[in-house]
Amino acid sequence: MPTHSDMTTATTARGTTPGPAPEETGVLDSLQHQVAVFARRAEQTRLGGVGQARNSMDRAAYLLLNRLDQEGEMGVKKLALSMGIDSSTVTRQVAPLVDTGMVKRTSHPEDGRAVVLQLSPRGKARLEEVRSSRRELMAIATEDWTADERDQFCTLLTRFNAALSVIHGAPQLATPS
Template sequence: MSTTDELQTADEIGSQLVRLVRLLERVQAQYQAEHPDAVDRATYLLLVHLAKDGARRAGALAEAVHSDPSTVSRQVAHLVQLGLVERVADPADGRATLLVATDEGRRVFDENRQLRNRGIASLMSEWPDDDRRTFARLLTRFTDSFESHKARTALPKS
């Protein structure tokens, strides 16, 4: 059972998370409006996983991003069409294919990551070093807790 103080703190955190998500959505919508050819965020997330974690099958990629395989298939087709991802034969099973970020896909990922990192660094430039490090540590801890809680409370697949 949660205490009143814990619930008040949770309410404050929840309110700030909603505010942050709305701000991120607004920024993303503005970016999409200014760059109509840009890959949407959900599709870009697939490229992120492939660039960071390496080649994988479509099913494993869908699982990694907690998405439906048919949705991932459509998104991957778009990334392939853009030349950011390619399908290659799985060396362990020639009948299966792996999805791999192309050199261009890794370049786009690296460029976007550097842009994001510079933006966050600029946003937090007036924060003391200890505050930035503490925030990073606590945000990681919060995200890890959220992820493990969701995994524990997930409904079993039928």
């Protein structure tokens, strides 16, 4: 059960009152519980999809490859900034992707000391394999939902993630197209 110090200040039409209104407490308790359950399920399955691709790519690798696919080649610092993590973390997480040939590391054309990271054809193919498997998992998990319910859930989850990014001062992660 969240304590008063766990709650953020509510800034709604009722003014700036610490904590939620009494009528909101139940739904906020339920929401935080469901988010905790979701986090556990996501970690248990790593949302790795179905079939052979299940659990075959960790979250960090997926997010890095996806970012390079969405935004194109970039330096370590820019990639770190866009993901809200520090450069040393990106360097550490990219190393196995370079070793397995999924990311190419080259010198910056204007500054030979700087490194540019680029998704390789092998990385692109592997990313699409994992995306396809995860897409299938999402289809199965929401098979009894209408298209509108899926769209609404995606919109609300995107909004929720954006709000958490703002609260924690992290950049918002790009949504795959």
